[in-house]
Structures are given as C-alpha cells and as structure tokens.
Amino acid sequence: MAIPSIKSGALVTLPELRPSSPFFNQGASLRVTGNAVKLEVRPDRRLQEYTVETAIAIIADGNAILPVDTQHLRDLSFRIGSIYQFIGELLIQPGDKAMLQARVGRNVDGIDLNLYHQSLQLLRQFQADHIKSSST
Amino acid sequence: MDQRFLNTHLKLLAFDLLSLKPTPSPSSSSSDSTISFSRRGALVSRAETLGTVTSRDHKPSKFLKFTVDDGTGCVTCVLWLNHLTSPYYSRQSPPSVRLMADRAAQFASEVKIGAVARVRGRITGYRGAVQITVSDVVIEKDPNSEILHWLDCLRLARNCYDVVGS
Numbered sequence: 001m002a003i004p005s006i007k008s009g010a011l012v013t014l015p016e017l018r019p020s021s022p023f024f025n026q027g028a029s030l031r032v033t034g035n036a037v038k039l040e041v042r043p044d045r046r047l048q049e050y051t052v053e054t055a056i057a058i059i060a061d062g063n064a065i066l067p068v069d070t071q072h073l074r075d076l077s078f079r080i081g082s083i084y085q086f087i088g089e090l091l092i093q094p095g096d097k098a099m100l101q102a103r104v105g106r107n108v109d110g111i112d113l114n115l116y117h118q119s120l121q122l123l124r125q126f127q128a129d130h131i132k133s134s135s136t
Numbered sequence: 137m138d139q140r141f142l143n144t145h146l147k148l149l150a151f152d153l154l155s156l157k158p159t160p161s162p163s164s165s166s167s168d169s170t171i172s173f174s175r176r177g178a179l180v181s182r183a184e185t186l187g188t189v190t191s192r193d194h195k196p197s198k199f200l201k202f203t204v205d206d207g208t209g210c211v212t213c214v215l216w217l218n219h220l221t222s223p224y225y226s227r228q229s230p231p232s233v234r235l236m237a238d239r240a241a242q243f244a245s246e247v248k249i250g251a252v253a254r255v256r257g258r259i260t261g262y263r264g265a266v267q268i269t270v271s272d273v274v275i276e277k278d279p280n281s282e283i284l285h286w287l288d289c290l291r292l293a294r295n296c297y298d299v300v301g302s
Contacts, residue, residue, distance in 0.1 A: 006191045011207040031207055104190050106250045108279040119283045126290050127151060127208060
C-alpha cells in the first residue's frame with residue numbers, strides 16, 4: 001500500500017515570498033493564502049498540438065500578489081473578493097516571476113487573517129524551539 | 137517511563153508526531169506485538185491531527201490511505217474498511233461489526249482532497265514511518281479550525297505534554 005511521498009506545503013505569507021526569502025525556491029512546496037483579485041485564462045504553451053487554456057487566479061495579501069495556476073483544481077469555483085488557500089509547488093520563471101502550481105485549494109472566507117499571521121509566528125517559534133531542544 | 141498520556145489522544149503538530157520514537161509497550165507480553173511511541177520520555181499511543189487532506193488512495197472494502205498536511209508536515213492516515221472480510225473482527229458480534237463498517241465507510245466518503253480533517257487514532261509504524269490508524273474523522277467547516285488547532289497544540293505542549301511528570 002505504498003503511496004507516493006507527498007510534500008508538506010510550508011506556511012508562507014505572500015509578503016514573505018520575495019526572491020531573497022528562503023521559501024523562494026524552484027519547486028518549493030508552499031501553502032499560501034490571499035484574496036482573489038483577478039482570474040485570467042491563458043493559453044498553456046507547453047502543449048503545442050492542442051489548444052489548452054489554463055485558469056490563473058491572482059491572489060493578494062496587502063500589496064503582495066501571486067498568480068496561481070488552478071488547472072488541477074476542477075471542483076473549486078472562484079469568486080473575486082473571496083479568500084482562498086492553496087497548496088502547491090512554486091514555479092519561478094525568468095525575471096524572478098513566481099507562480100504557484102496548485103494541487104489543493106479551498107475557499108477560506110471567514111478566516112481571521114490577523115489571527116492567522118500572529119499564530120503563524122507563534123507556530124514557527126515553537127517549531128524552532130522544539131527542534132533546538134530535541135537536538136541538544 | 138512516564139505513562140500519563142498512554143491512553144490519551146495527544147494533539148500534536150505533524151512535525152512533532154512524525155518525530156516520535158517506537159518503544160516496546162509496558163503492557164505487551166511476548167506474544168503481543170503492540171508498540172507504543174515515546175515523546176520526551178513519555179509513552180504515547182494515540183494522537184489527534186488536523187489539517188488539509190492532500191492525497192487519497194482508496195481500496196474499496198480494504199482501506200483508505202490519505203495524508204493530512206497541517207503546514208508542519210504530512211501525516212499518513214490509514215482507515216481500515218475490511219470489517220466484513222477480515223478474520224480479526226470475526227469474534228465480535230455481527231451487528232457491532234456492521235456498525236463499525238458503516239461508520240468507517242461514512243468517514244471514507246467524507247475524506248476528500250482539499251477538505252480539512254480532524255483525525256484521531258492509534259499511532260502506528262509502517263516501514264519505519266509514523267502513521268495514524270484512524271478511529272474517527274471529523275470534517276471541519278470553520279476556516280479558523282486549523283489556526284485554533286495550532287494554538288491548542290502549542291498550549292498543550294507547553295502546559296501539559298512537556299511538563300515533567302512527578
């Protein structure tokens with residue numbers, strides 16, 4: 001009953017996702033949260049023989065934005081203004097343009113984003129302390 | 137070894153759960169293969185995890201294997217669905233076994249990729265990795281449930297689980 005190893009999506013906020021960030025790596029598994037501000041349909045240029053369109057959701061948190069490729073999320077409907085959370089892999093394109101290739105997504109309207117950001121800091125501190133004390 | 141938590145479902149973050157070490161159970165006899173796990177000198181055997189379901193491998197009438205990602209790691213969970221065919225359940229009353237089978241089938245139908253699941257069960261090992269053998273599943277609808285679970289795990293670790301027993 002082997003199951004392929006699934007990577008955990010590291011919790012990251014959009015403002016943290018800058019080229020200098022330790023999370024900003026090609027193929028990094030991440031979990032991001034943001035407001036859907038735009039939905040674009042782009043041709044998928046990887047397939048030359050077929051015309052395939054990919055839905056890109058643009059999510060924002062403050063001034064930070066991130067495009068999210070949602071082609072694998074068939075059951076998720078998007079509404080501009082709603083808050084979404086995605087887990088997936090980061091694709092970094094030339095010019096340090098990042099896009100998340102989402103494998104999981106959900107609507108999280110009603111989430112307390114202030115509580116989320118504060119709890120995330122507490123969680124990271126706890127994890128760092130725990131790993132430090134376990135290794136000593 | 138500290139046995140205060142042996143029969144409690146510990147609320148653990150995935151990175152913490154996945155770092156548990158297998159330890160022979162004090163109650164096991166030579167013919168009993170029960171294994172417990174230890175965390176900071178305390179024996180633990182049950183856990184509760186909560187996170188987003190990120191994979192699902194369903195073998196009808198056998199098992200549902202799925203992963204729960206809480207942002208600190210991925211926990212593999214195994215929900216057995218073989219109540220009506222396994223000899224393990226043959227000594228129990230058929231109505232009870234039927235109820236268990238129906239309950240497990242209901243859980244399996246609710247575990248979908250993208251859902252947030254609160255999973256309780258026995259901590260077990262498979263090929264050297266820690267996993268949960270599921271006893272119950274609750275699908276969480278509140279978008280803040282994961283945040284509250286993180287805070288519960290932090291509070292319990294600091295005020296209870298990490299406090300050295302007398």
